Amino acid sequence: MNPSELSLTEALRQMQKGELSSRELVQASLERIAAYEPQIHAFLHLAGPSALEQADQADARRRAGDASPLLGLPIAVKDVLTVEGMPCTCGSKILEGYLPPFTATAVKRLQQAGAIVLGKTNTDEFAMGSSTENSAYGVTHNPWDTSRVPGGSSGGSAAAVAARFVPAALGSDTGGSVRQPASFCGVTGLKPTYGRASRYGLVAYGSSLDVVGAFGRSAADVAAVFSAYNGYDPLDASSQNLAAAQIALQTESKPRLDGVKVGVPREYFIAGIQPEVEKAVRASIQTLQSLGAELREVSLPHTEFALPVYYLIAPAEASANLARFDGIRYGPRAEAESMWEVFYRTRGEKFGEEVKRRIMLGTYALSAGYYDAYYGQAQKVRALIRRDFEQVFEEVDLIASPVAPTTAFGIGAHGDDPLAMYLEDVFTLPANLAGVPGISLPCGFDSDGLPIGLQLMGRRFAEADLLRAAHAFQQTTDFHLPVPGLGLG
Amino acid sequence: MSLTQQEVLHIAKLARLSLTPEEVERYRAQLSAILEHVAQLQRLDTSAVAPLTSMGAESRLRPDEPRPGLPPATLLNLSAQQQDKQFRIPPVFEP
Numbered sequence: 001m002n003p004s005e006l007s008l009t010e011a012l013r014q015m016q017k018g019e020l021s022s023r024e025l026v027q028a029s030l031e032r033i034a035a036y037e038p039q040i041h042a043f044l045h046l047a048g049p050s051a052l053e054q055a056d057q058a059d060a061r062r063r064a065g066d067a068s069p070l071l072g073l074p075i076a077v078k079d080v081l082t083v084e085g086m087p088c089t090c091g092s093k094i095l096e097g098y099l100p101p102f103t104a105t106a107v108k109r110l111q112q113a114g115a116i117v118l119g120k121t122n123t124d125e126f127a128m129g130s131s132t133e134n135s136a137y138g139v140t141h142n143p144w145d146t147s148r149v150p151g152g153s154s155g156g157s158a159a160a161v162a163a164r165f166v167p168a169a170l171g172s173d174t175g176g177s178v179r180q181p182a183s184f185c186g187v188t189g190l191k192p193t194y195g196r197a198s199r200y201g202l203v204a205y206g207s208s209l210d211v212v213g214a215f216g217r218s219a220a221d222v223a224a225v226f227s228a229y230n231g232y233d234p235l236d237a238s239s240q241n242l243a244a245a246q247i248a249l250q251t252e253s254k255p256r257l258d259g260v261k262v263g264v265p266r267e268y269f270i271a272g273i274q275p276e277v278e279k280a281v282r283a284s285i286q287t288l289q290s291l292g293a294e295l296r297e298v299s300l301p302h303t304e305f306a307l308p309v310y311y312l313i314a315p316a317e318a319s320a321n322l323a324r325f326d327g328i329r330y331g332p333r334a335e336a337e338s339m340w341e342v343f344y345r346t347r348g349e350k351f352g353e354e355v356k357r358r359i360m361l362g363t364y365a366l367s368a369g370y371y372d373a374y375y376g377q378a379q380k381v382r383a384l385i386r387r388d389f390e391q392v393f394e395e396v397d398l399i400a401s402p403v404a405p406t407t408a409f410g411i412g413a414h415g416d417d418p419l420a421m422y423l424e425d426v427f428t429l430p431a432n433l434a435g436v437p438g439i440s441l442p443c444g445f446d447s448d449g450l451p452i453g454l455q456l457m458g459r460r461f462a463e464a465d466l467l468r469a470a471h472a473f474q475q476t477t478d479f480h481l482p483v484p485g486l487g488l489g
Numbered sequence: 490m491s492l493t494q495q496e497v498l499h500i501a502k503l504a505r506l507s508l509t510p511e512e513v514e515r516y517r518a519q520l521s522a523i524l525e526h527v528a529q530l531q532r533l534d535t536s537a538v539a540p541l542t543s544m545g546a547e548s549r550l551r552p553d554e555p556r557p558g559l560p561p562a563t564l565l566n567l568s569a570q571q572q573d574k575q576f577r578i579p580p581v582f583e584p
Contacts, residue, residue, distance in 0.1 A: 342579055383541035415580060
């Protein structure tokens with residue numbers, strides 16, 4: 001078997017046993033990227049030869065007895081997280097050429113665990129989008145059907161894992177940006193609890209929503225990555241001072257879910273959902289029951305308000321966070337006679353359409369005379385949404401739902417209609433607003449052969465519950481195993 | 490909820506964005522539609538609800554101790570224009 005086809009867990013096992021070297025694994029990844037990246041465009045930057053040098057160092061360390069958990073493992077990192085020595089564009093022209101002088105804590109922890117960063121992956125500009133079409137550097141193509149989007153905003157990371165370019169990747173999730181592309185690309189994606197992992201080095205979009213998430217081909221693979229990067233960081237005041245979660249899932253076992261109460265929220269099975277998606281998700285919920293889980297219908301009555309709440313709070317926070325991009329301290333600068341003109345022109349010319357739209361929406365929602373009616377009211381309804389979750393989690397351990405209303409849509413399908421695009425996130429936004437963790441895992445395919453995702457959400461800081469349930473599901477199903485065709489038929 | 494072009498220009502000024510005339514009209518139409526959608530929040534009576542303003546448990550303070558940071562030259566080198574160990578910018582005030 002070509003090493004690029006190995007799962008993270010299997011690759012690490014073979015390296016530990018001396019059957020595979022990191023050089024062979026990294027070489028196989030680079031060869032696969034060279035062959036298929038032209039069809040997919042998952043990467044904005046590739047490390048190249050330095051990755052092979054790091055692989056040789058990892059092999060030497062292993063021979064010397066180093067047993068770091070991810071030693072020699074190639075990974076990819078969404079281009080909104082900084083890696084010292086690699087460009088960080090956030091998919092935007094306003095950061096073209098920016099070389100960050102520091103590494104994000106989540107990435108640094110993976111490197112300390114032995115992982116090798118192969119490259120930076122494509123994203124909707126500043127993580128604003130659901131299709132990766134908003135990148136200033138071209139769209140990423142879905143490995144299952146290259147005429148379709150990979151989802152977004154972490155579409156490059158999801159596509160890179162689906163295409164077997166890397167066994168795992170980091171992304172960020174503000175409103176669904178890990179879970180929705182994981183669903184569209186047929187991989188497993190975890191959005192941890194708000195505050196579970198450090199965001200130092202994650203370029204801020206919506207500060208009360210952003211989390212660093214992980215992609216892998218299975219819950220076991222995601223658990224290994226998540227265990228290595230989560231935990232408190234004094235450099236991020238929003239990271240909670242808890243012991244880091246360490247979750248190991250045994251791939252030989254057939255775990256059951258006896259005693260686990262799973263809530264099925266009626267508000268997540270609505271008109272407009274693709275029938276094949278609903279069918280596959282309902283069937284997979286039955287699978288959870290067959291593993292011993294107890295099903296209960298539950299209600300999250302304020303679900304319909306999550307979209308308007310999100311599209312006030314996230315743009316409001318973005319309008320403040322993106323004020324720092326003004327052409328003065330980093331990034332390109334438009335030439336002008338006065339400093340004010342530098343600001344207007346640099347931002348007007350270098351930000352893309354969606355980013356400017358959200359900055360203006362947020363600026364309006366925060367402006368004098370409109371603050372209470374828009375931002376203030378959104379904060380109140382957000383409290384109601386969080387209370388919905390708190391009440392349901394008194395009754396059940398997990399909530400099961402679709403990740404997205406549809407499978408991957410065609411590139412350009414939402415054209416000039418931002419609201420239609422925003423509706424893609426209707427099932428993923430609530431977890432961010434409530435701050436609870438969520439996971440997306442493959443649970444079927446539609447008649448076009450496109451992957452369908454099941455979402456599980458859990459109590460705050462209960463990532464272990466999500467990963468164990470997802471693992472139990474994957475140990476009895478094989479929806480996460482097929483390899484996409486990469487546009488070659 | 491329908492924005493005027495003047496309102497769009499006012500928002501763009503607050504947000505420090507130069508817009509082309511085509512952008513002003515496109516954003517006027519799109520932002521109007523989005524604001525119409527989010528206006529459904531006004532339906533809810535939230536007079537008894539406290540706004541959610543913090544996701545964490547409570548604010549925590551850390552000791553205010555000096556610690557090493559990145560060297561000034563490293564940071565200045567990221568700038569498009571610099572001079573004499575400072576950022577170089579056009580005039581802030583009219584001469």
